[in-house]
Amino acid sequence: MDLKNTRINYNKSEINFDDIYDNPIDFFLKWLDEAFENNCLEPNSFVLSTVENKTPSSRVVLLKNVDKDGFIFYTNYDSNKSRHILSNNNVALNFFWPQLEKQVRIIGFASKISASVSDDYFSSRPRESQFGAVLSEQSKKIEYNYDFNSKLSVIKKEYENKEITRPKNWGGFKVVPNKIEFWQGRPSRLHDRLLYELKKSGWQKSRLSP
Numbered sequence: 001m002d003l004k005n006t007r008i009n010y011n012k013s014e015i016n017f018d019d020i021y022d023n024p025i026d027f028f029l030k031w032l033d034e035a036f037e038n039n040c041l042e043p044n045s046f047v048l049s050t051v052e053n054k055t056p057s058s059r060v061v062l063l064k065n066v067d068k069d070g071f072i073f074y075t076n077y078d079s080n081k082s083r084h085i086l087s088n089n090n091v092a093l094n095f096f097w098p099q100l101e102k103q104v105r106i107i108g109f110a111s112k113i114s115a116s117v118s119d120d121y122f123s124s125r126p127r128e129s130q131f132g133a134v135l136s137e138q139s140k141k142i143e144y145n146y147d148f149n150s151k152l153s154v155i156k157k158e159y160e161n162k163e164i165t166r167p168k169n170w171g172g173f174k175v176v177p178n179k180i181e182f183w184q185g186r187p188s189r190l191h192d193r194l195l196y197e198l199k200k201s202g203w204q205k206s207r208l209s210p
């Protein structure tokens with residue numbers, strides 16, 4: 001491992017500042033599409049940062065929907081991240097697609113989505129994932145020898161031929177953005193950065209120095 005001498009000279013693409021989208025969500029969808037088309041690993045994963053008191057913390061989650069007003073992910077509502085959001089709904093999202101040399105940084109407010117939207121998504125998940133959501137008290141400390149397999153067998157019997165309903169402490173959050181920055185790696189570390197900030201008049205665009 002040679003950290004000091006490991007670097008890539010980025011040159012795969014550029015942002016054409018003469019022809020940019022008015023709406024950053026349309027631009028985001030274009031880049032997300034590219035990430036899927038180029039078979040990026042976990043193209044819909046992103047780092048979600050939350051703040052508890054003044055301490056930030058980050059973890060990876062999966063984007064499960066995007067619409068004109070925001071970004072939806074699902075989680076356990078009793079988890080650490082949910083606790084943080086419920087006391088301070090300022091969050092940051094970071095998408096990084098190394099194969100495309102692209103990064104998107106989003107700042108916004110997170111809030112719980114409706115129970116019916118969470119129900120619909122939960123019922124579309126594979127049964128194994130549904131069992132996982134039922135069994136995991138996410139972020140709770142557990143014994144090293146905690147036996148998930150035996151719990152799984154018990155619960156599988158319990159739910160045999162039965163639909164698994166969404167646990168009430170599992171569901172989605174929607175992040176409504178107020179800042180979105182697009183970053184495209186460029187040669188000589190002179191990267192392209194395009195910032196969108198939500199103002200009363202709508203999305204305002206600016207170019208940022210690398």
Ligand SMILES: Cc1cc2nc3c(=O)[nH]c(=O)nc-3n(C[C@H](O)[C@H](O)[C@H](O)COP(=O)(O)O)c2cc1C
Nearest residue numbers: 042045059060061062074075076079080081082139
């Ligand atoms: C690729 C990847 C995808 C993940 N997707 C999710 C997800 O969609 N929802 C989730 O709650 N945790 C997901 N996790 C697990 C989280 O990173 C984290 O471990 C978990 O949510 C607990 O975080 P917390 O204790 O900060 O609440 C994922 C992890 C990885 C590496």
